[in-house]
Amino acid sequence: METYEGAATIEKVASLCRRRGFVFPASDIYGGIGSTYDYGHYGVLLKNNVKQRWLDAMLRERDDIVLLDSAIIQHPRTWEASGHVAGFSDPLVDCRTCKNRFRADHLDQESCPRKPSKRPGEGPECDLTEARQFNLMFQTTVGPVEEAGTRVFLRPETAQGIFLNFRNYLNVMRRRPPFGIAQIGKSFRNEITPGNFLFRLREFEQMEMEYFVPPDQAAAAFEEWVQARFDWYVRLGLDASRLRVRPHGAEELSHYSSQTSDIEYLYPIGWSELEGVANRGDFDLRQHMEHSGADLRVFDPATETHYLPHVVEPAVSVERIVLAFLVDGYAEEEVAGRQRTVLRLHPLLAPVVAAVLPLVNKGGMPELAERLYAELRASLPVEYDDSGSVGKRYRRQDEIGTPWTITIDGQTVDDETVTVRDRDSLAQDRVPLGRVRELLAHRLASSTDLSPGD
Ligand code: ATP
Numbered sequence: 001m002e003t004y005e006g007a008a009t010i011e012k013v014a015s016l017c018r019r020r021g022f023v024f025p026a027s028d029i030y031g032g033i034g035s036t037y038d039y040g041h042y043g044v045l046l047k048n049n050v051k052q053r054w055l056d057a058m059l060r061e062r063d064d065i066v067l068l069d070s071a072i073i074q075h076p077r078t079w080e081a082s083g084h085v086a087g088f089s090d091p092l093v094d095c096r097t098c099k100n101r102f103r104a105d106h107l108d109q110e111s112c113p114r115k116p117s118k119r120p121g122e123g124p125e126c127d128l129t130e131a132r133q134f135n136l137m138f139q140t141t142v143g144p145v146e147e148a149g150t151r152v153f154l155r156p157e158t159a160q161g162i163f164l165n166f167r168n169y170l171n172v173m174r175r176r177p178p179f180g181i182a183q184i185g186k187s188f189r190n191e192i193t194p195g196n197f198l199f200r201l202r203e204f205e206q207m208e209m210e211y212f213v214p215p216d217q218a219a220a221a222f223e224e225w226v227q228a229r230f231d232w233y234v235r236l237g238l239d240a241s242r243l244r245v246r247p248h249g250a251e252e253l254s255h256y257s258s259q260t261s262d263i264e265y266l267y268p269i270g271w272s273e274l275e276g277v278a279n280r281g282d283f284d285l286r287q288h289m290e291h292s293g294a295d296l297r298v299f300d301p302a303t304e305t306h307y308l309p310h311v312v313e314p315a316v317s318v319e320r321i322v323l324a325f326l327v328d329g330y331a332e333e334e335v336a337g338r339q340r341t342v343l344r345l346h347p348l349l350a351p352v353v354a355a356v357l358p359l360v361n362k363g364g365m366p367e368l369a370e371r372l373y374a375e376l377r378a379s380l381p382v383e384y385d386d387s388g389s390v391g392k393r394y395r396r397q398d399e400i401g402t403p404w405t406i407t408i409d410g411q412t413v414d415d416e417t418v419t420v421r422d423r424d425s426l427a428q429d430r431v432p433l434g435r436v437r438e439l440l441a442h443r444l445a446s447s448t449d450l451s452p453g454d
Helices: 010-019 041-060 077-081 104-109 159-164 166-171 215-235 283-292 318-329 365-377 390-400 410-415 433-446
Strands: 023-025 037-039 065-068 089-094 101-103 132-135 139-141 151-153 179-188 203-213 243-247 259-267 270-281 298-300 305-307 310-317 330-335 338-343 354-358 382-384 404-408 417-422 428-432
Touching: 010 023, 010 318, 010 330, 037 041, 041 065, 041 179, 041 203, 041 215, 041 318, 077 159, 077 283, 089 104, 101 104, 159 166, 159 179, 159 203, 159 283, 166 179, 203 215, 203 318, 215 243, 215 259, 215 270, 215 310, 243 270, 259 318, 270 283, 270 318, 310 318, 318 330, 318 338, 338 390, 354 365, 354 390, 365 382, 365 404, 365 410, 365 433, 390 404, 404 433, 410 417, 417 433, 428 433
Parallel strands: 065 179, 354 382, 354 404
Antiparallel strands: 023 037, 089 101, 089 132, 139 151, 179 203, 203 310, 243 259, 259 270, 270 310, 298 305, 330 338, 404 417, 417 428
16 A cells, blocks of 8 residues: 555544544643644543553563653763764754745655645745754753753653663663663654644653663564564554555664664555664663763673673654554444444553443433443443433544443343444444443453453
């Protein structure tokens, strides 16, 4: 597949997210602050599920990875050692006519604000400056007085916090390569042209794992992690024909990397990086060892020598994953002569697993529905929904991606059975009230070989 052919557009997905309480533009009442978003109830639940599934893959399905949550602001020398002060920049051009700024290496993806059918620089009035390097790190100062030595950076990646703690994991956690350290946390990049909803943000949440291996195992570990991360998306239901692995050419590699492959997804904006897997070699540990003077080598008892491990890193943001699953799951279809929009999220990602709907608010139905809701709520993310017609409630649940809705109707009062409606097949099964919890747990468990989260 070369071009995107699904029903979703970035605008449609963004509009659904706002309408249904997933994602709101940040500072909206002040007119917004470009490409910055706040996550509403369902957005938080969806992001939590993405993170939990990532942690499942890192921690539950293997036992050689441990966790870290490091500070956002580290010693400024961190970023000198890592190469970010000198090299973490994008080429920037200004247009003297319209005063807009563009990434010089992305001009072919942008349009001229004055003449949108043209690229920047192609319009008759365009007047672009020469490209200059713009460092993407946000700077701030620590302490009450702005003076020399107080300048610090908001981290542009979580990885460096892991390298700074490497020695603690050798000494305190008694780990020896091969092992990994995984971290989830906010990163900040002063992107020149953020945009495309959640795709390119200035503030985003990264999930990074640094896998430390003896140097001769790095190439094999790299291949394994590319495959493992690709499979993770497919297991969670992402359309495999919209996923591909793209190895970087030599000219494209970052300053720290000897080998990188992007896992790309076919977003409505075209094939774009979803996740990057890099073989960072010993670049980071070596740099920190030289800049800090701390010995970060590992002792190998077999050869009685010290060595610096190599590092393989899968790195991704929660937001690019969320956008991929929203786009992939988005569908518009006609059901019984009516249009519906549905989000086909995997049950282990859906913010709400099941909704309990009393058909009407009388005749003993609300009491039975509340009883079932209380029982399910103890072990599953469920919702009670009794406002509006049942058709409206189905549409609402379809749009937030709820896999199953349970309706309590007149027959429930007579024989204690309910209908369980399936979001995708629209099949309605009549099952005993007392068996709903077991049925949902079973369907959830059999929806994947990943076990449900806590
Ligand atoms: P790009 O080429 O798209 O700018 P990158 O190669 O600079 O990305 P990395 O430094 O490899 O990205 O970051 C690792 C991951 O973090 C990316 O694969 C992506 O999932 C995520 N990421 C990077 N920048 C952003 C951003 N501005 N907004 C959201 N996610 C981001």
